[in-house]
Amino acid sequence: MKIICVMGARPNFMKVAALYRAFSKHPGFSVKLLHTGQHHDDAMYGVFLTQLGLPHPDFALGIHGGSHTEQTARIMLAFEKIVKTERPDAVLVVGDVNSSLACALVAAKEGVLLFHVEAGLRSGDRTMPEEINRLLIDRISDELFVSEAGAMANLLDEHIAPERMHFVGNVMIDTLAACRENALNRNVFEQLGLVNKGYVLMTMHRPANVDTPEALAAVVELIGAVGKMRKVVFPLHPRTKASLVRNGMFEEFEKASGLVLLPPQGYFEFINLMAHSAMVITDSGGIQEETTFLGIPCVTLRNNTERPATIGEGTNYLAGDLAVDKTIALVERILSGNVKKHALPVLWDGRASARIVEIIERKYLVKI
Numbered sequence: 001m002k003i004i005c006v007m008g009a010r011p012n013f014m015k016v017a018a019l020y021r022a023f024s025k026h027p028g029f030s031v032k033l034l035h036t037g038q039h040h041d042d043a044m045y046g047v048f049l050t051q052l053g054l055p056h057p058d059f060a061l062g063i064h065g066g067s068h069t070e071q072t073a074r075i076m077l078a079f080e081k082i083v084k085t086e087r088p089d090a091v092l093v094v095g096d097v098n099s100s101l102a103c104a105l106v107a108a109k110e111g112v113l114l115f116h117v118e119a120g121l122r123s124g125d126r127t128m129p130e131e132i133n134r135l136l137i138d139r140i141s142d143e144l145f146v147s148e149a150g151a152m153a154n155l156l157d158e159h160i161a162p163e164r165m166h167f168v169g170n171v172m173i174d175t176l177a178a179c180r181e182n183a184l185n186r187n188v189f190e191q192l193g194l195v196n197k198g199y200v201l202m203t204m205h206r207p208a209n210v211d212t213p214e215a216l217a218a219v220v221e222l223i224g225a226v227g228k229m230r231k232v233v234f235p236l237h238p239r240t241k242a243s244l245v246r247n248g249m250f251e252e253f254e255k256a257s258g259l260v261l262l263p264p265q266g267y268f269e270f271i272n273l274m275a276h277s278a279m280v281i282t283d284s285g286g287i288q289e290e291t292t293f294l295g296i297p298c299v300t301l302r303n304n305t306e307r308p309a310t311i312g313e314g315t316n317y318l319a320g321d322l323a324v325d326k327t328i329a330l331v332e333r334i335l336s337g338n339v340k341k342h343a344l345p346v347l348w349d350g351r352a353s354a355r356i357v358e359i360i361e362r363k364y365l366v367k368i
Helices: 010-024 042-052 068-086 098-109 129-140 149-157 171-184 213-227 238-246 250-254 267-275 285-294 324-335 352-367
Strands: 002-007 030-035 090-094 113-119 143-146 165-167 199-202 231-235 259-262 279-282 298-300 316-318
Touching (some): 002 068, 010 030, 010 042, 010 171, 010 352, 030 068, 090 098, 098 113, 113 129, 143 352, 171 285, 213 231, 213 324, 231 267, 279 285, 279 324
Parallel strands (some): 090 113, 143 165, 199 231, 231 259
16 A cells, blocks of 8 residues: 655654654555655754654655745645656645645545544634644545544544544654653753753744744743743744844843753754753643653643643643743742643553554555
């Protein structure tokens, strides 16, 4: 069975890496990797391929930048040519980025089987481009592989046929479980002169939190307040840096009290920093999951999350967009040792990818 696995943004690499390893153990599958180029520089792409043991993609579209519509359209046009030439049996997309939606639409229009990994997640916020992408991909996919129990309920509420839904666990956790020991053996935090549990790790990149001067000012205010309690280690996302420079605020940001500013980190390096931190402040979806697996308290600067298991079962706290005062209060509470009890969500056991491959093999391999 010939499958094209699509990668676009950095979180896709972690998910596809686990799937690629699982497919490689089965001689009945021929998997080719496609990178759209959505995240394209070495810090956001190349180092991840190397560390995760992924081969160079079979197809590299080199498409990045532009509006959501322009990016999606350009990827569709390029991917359509590949589908017509390669004639795959299936296309597999992960997550909710524009690359996933674009390639999913092409597969559906070309009559190619479409598999969606990490299906059913919903924030309920349609102002987020990712939420629109999730809804559309799930509607047109042939098989939906689900990472948490609440996502199954979402799909049922949307009248998705139950036979298309499979609760398999979280493929991002598969990669984290496989790479954890290697990542923890790095001495990244020590090289920075930090001590174990002696700093707060922070990331910020979503438009609501970084695209306006008001939002950036709130981030600087938050860093200043948290920096009085612990050093704040901040790997700077290219989008955030561009916004700081565009708004003339980069120098002010660099001088924030207690800030340890870093370039984007490799996968092993970032997991090392996360695992040894006292807590994490973020607006990233994937980090909410990784901190839950590692048992690290996480405060998410968003009004909602499409990953409620990280709050109900995991280590995550939802603060709200630009909620500086609430976030500071949560940080004080967590650093004082007042943290909630948590558990690992069901099936976050490192075997999600194997379950996905077993389901596809059972349902389709004998029919090809």
